[in-house]
Structure formats: C-alpha cells, structure tokens
Amino acid sequence: MASNDGYYEALWPRSPRQVQLKPLAKRLDTLEGKTIAQLWDFVFRGDEVYALLEEGLRARFPNIRWVSYKEFGNTHGGEEREVVASLARRFKELKVDAAISGMGC
C-alpha cells in the first residue's frame, strides 16, 4: 500500500543561544573574617533562613561579617532590574567577598 505520509526536510525551530560561558569568581579559602552579602527575593521565609545562617555560620566562623538583604532591596519584583544592575557597584562599596542568593522555592 502506498504511503500518504509525504516527505519533509524539517528545520530547527530554536535559534542559537547568544550567551557565552562566563567565568565564576574564585572561591574563598575560608569564610573566617570574610564579608558575605545576603540577597533575597522577599519570599519563602528568606528572612528566617538568613537569621539561621547567621547564627550557624557565626558559630563556625566567629569573625564572619554579614551585609543584610535590606541593603540591596528585593531581587524579584518591580525594581528587580535596578536592584540586580546595582549589585556589582554595591558589592564593591560594601567590600563584599561573596554573596548568597535565595529563595528559589
């Protein structure tokens, strides 16, 4: 029986990614004495999570220094573009060594 399925040469419907691999920052040798920024999207109990992390990490690294999420503003909301765009500058100003971002839930 003849096939009615036809013959097609079908094109790729995606388009190339426009992003190149980005190098990640060099890791720290220790958190002791370092300044860690907290970034929060203001949902899913991040305020409680950061309070717990401050407590737990301070017990292990007594001289760790924190910069609160309140310094940066909400990373997910009406002002997110401005907030994210300002981070590099703010990190330099605040002498931040590393950042933690949450909450993806």
Next chain:
Amino acid sequence: MVCDGFLGLAASTSVGLGVPNIAIATVPGHTGVQSKEELRGNILGVTMDEIVDNLTREPETATQETEPGAYDIVVKGGFEEVNRYFYEHALSDGLPVVPPTRERVEQFLRFTDRSPDEVLGILLPDSRAATIWSIAVNGVMAGCRPEYMPVLVALVEAMADPYYGVEHSGNTPGGETLIVLNGPIIKELGFNYTQGVMRDGFLPNTSVGRFWRLYLRNVAGFLPHKNDKATFGNTWRVVVAENEDVVKELGWEPLSVDMGYAAGDNTVTISRFTGGNHISSISGSTPEEMLPYLADAVVRQYSWQLMFTVGQGMGTLRPLVLLGPIIARTIARWGWSKQQLKQYLYDHARLPARQYERILRDWTMKPTWNLEEEVRLGRVPKAFFESSDPKRMVPLVWEPDDYMIVVTGDPARNSAYVFAHNGVLGYPVARKISAPPAVFRRRVQKKEEHVATP
C-alpha cells in the same frame, strides 16, 4: 539557595545564563510548609554545609553544549517521523505540528520586509535570539497562514519588551498570556470577535495563540519540568479580538488607544493572567443596576495577586474585563464613557484592609506586613490608608486606568469575563503591527506576475 523542587530549574536556567556550573545550595522540602523547628533543622543540617562548600571549593569546569545551526534541517522523513522527532526532542507542544520546511518558511517571509537574520531581542531564560526566521519556523509549525506573519512579528517584539518580563513565564502560578488584537486586521484575516471568542475552532485565533506557546517553548526556553515551573499551568489561550464595530458605535475607544496607539491601528496587546471567570447574566437596565455585580466579581478573582498591588510588584496589577456588547451598550447609553466605568471599578471593587493584610502577611507570607507603613514610607498611594479602621475598603489597583476593558464576545448575551492578572510578571505591553498583510499580499502577487511574464 533553592528548594528541592527547583534544582531542575536551577540546572536549566544556569545554562541559559552562561553559568552552568554555578553553585547551588539545597533547601530540603519547601519552606512554606515547615515548622520553625523543621526549617531550623534543614537549614543548619543541610543548607549551611552546602553553602560553605559552594563558597570555598572551586567549581568544576563548565562546557558548552553543541546545538544545530539556525538554518539547519534537523530531520528528514514522513509526517509521522518528523512529528516523532519534534516530540522526542521537546520541540512541540504534544500536538502534531506542520513540518517547517524551507519552502513553507519562505512563504511566511514574503509577508515581512525584515531580514530573516534580524534579531528582535534576546529571550530569557535560554538567551536565544528572537529572529524573524525563527518566528516564521514556529508560525509554520503552529498551523498559521503565511499572511499572519506581521501579527507574529509584532507579538515577538512585545514578548521581547523588558516591561512584559518574558523571563517570568515559567513562574509558580503558571499564568498564561492573553493576546488581544485590535484594528482592521481583525476582519482582514478573519479573526473571530463575537460569540465564543475564547474558543478554539477559528484558524487565526487558534493558530496564533498556539504560536505564542511554541515560541515560548522553542526560543525563550520554557519547557515543563525544566524552566517552566508552573505548579499546575494552563494551556495556551486563543487570541481575543475586540469588537471594534460596537466600540465605535458607543463612542468608546478600543484597547489599542488605551495602550498608546491610534484608533484604527493594528495592534497586539499581551498580558499574563493566572486565571479568570465568566460572570454570567449581568442584569439591569442602568449602569447602577449592573455594575455592583461586576465590581463584586472583579474582587472575587483576586487573592494572593494583591502582592502586585502592594508588595512584590508595587502597582503593577492590571485586571482585564471582557464586556459583552450588550452590557457595554447598556452602560454607554446612559452617557457613561469607558473612563467612567474604570473609575466605578476603582471605587467599588474594594476589599477590607484587614483582608488585604491577612492574605499577604498571614496566609501567603508575602512581604507586605502593614498597609499603614507602606503608605507612611510613600511606597503606595494614600488610598490604602485613609484611616486606621481595619474594615476600611481599599482598592485593588493604584488608579482607575489600571483596569483594562475590552468589548467582545457574544453580541446577544449579558455576560462578562474577568481575568486575574499576574502583575509585573507579565505586565501589559502592546505593539503596532508593522503593515497589514494586504500590502504584502499585493507585493507577492506582483512578484509572481513578474516571474510569470515572459
């Protein structure tokens, strides 16, 4: 830090952002359902160690995956074989697609002046180029006609507008975009703008709606179980066209004018909605008799979305009301303008302040603790704290113009439809359609005549 359920999304999104080796710390379970003791145990017992590790151990070297080129043929064969390939490679929505061959794609390209290589924007989260070529390919797949191409191009221009926020299209509530079409193009291309306007079965409404979702999948990169984290999700919506005959008869302006264009312009307006409801049998012979029911219905569509009014989105909530033509006629015959209708909804679609704060603070743990403080800090309009009475009624939106009104649907039925908006995560954006298809159709005919002439 991501909860268990978001590890897959983090892995997918990090590729599109160029950091596939970014360090992720796990938060076991979901914080929203854990007691304080459980949260403490999870953060101190699991997350904290992973954070220390992530900050002190060098990440593995990243590699970039290879993919086909923009113009590559990826499969050759019969209809079933092509569709099997597309489905197995997550390139289709599960329904059969029209195989996108070069010949079909070129038919679409005749309906635009723009180069196939032209990039309209880079779409997150996959960071792919939104090209004219890829619009044509996905338009073919969706079952569109070539003459819909100008509409498709305008849609992708709107999708790439940062105000719309396409990168949020895979968020938890699974809101879906509604496309509203305005202008003479509605009749030129045969869009349904009357009874059953949101029902499939009308080629332009249905296929253009399907195109939107295919483009989100294939170019922006929203695949369920990867970048699309809709808890439940929605299927794509067919295009809603406004009944501009009725709008003109009433002396009102179409949505396109509210969005900044001239009456008679062909436009698309996109907004994301998390849901909505049919409001049946709106009865009365005057606006005062009809509108209390409509205002009440608007309030009932809104709960956690109030975070886009006060909180996460700050004034970005834009409710959309589809009005049946006889409802609009009844309101307008008493001399009411569309602006007066918006003002009525602003004044009467209200919630007690106590309820507002309960939804955002107590029930959903959103970051609005207190309307008084938000007003005191100048972050929201004074209408949200006109007294300290917890029973005072506060509006759903910042100003009357936040309401969007579209006249459409069955001309003979007294119903409306109210959509619950997704705020800043799908903010309304409009684009003018560059040239009506008839212009291109004439050019195509001329070219063919020229070729046929010896």
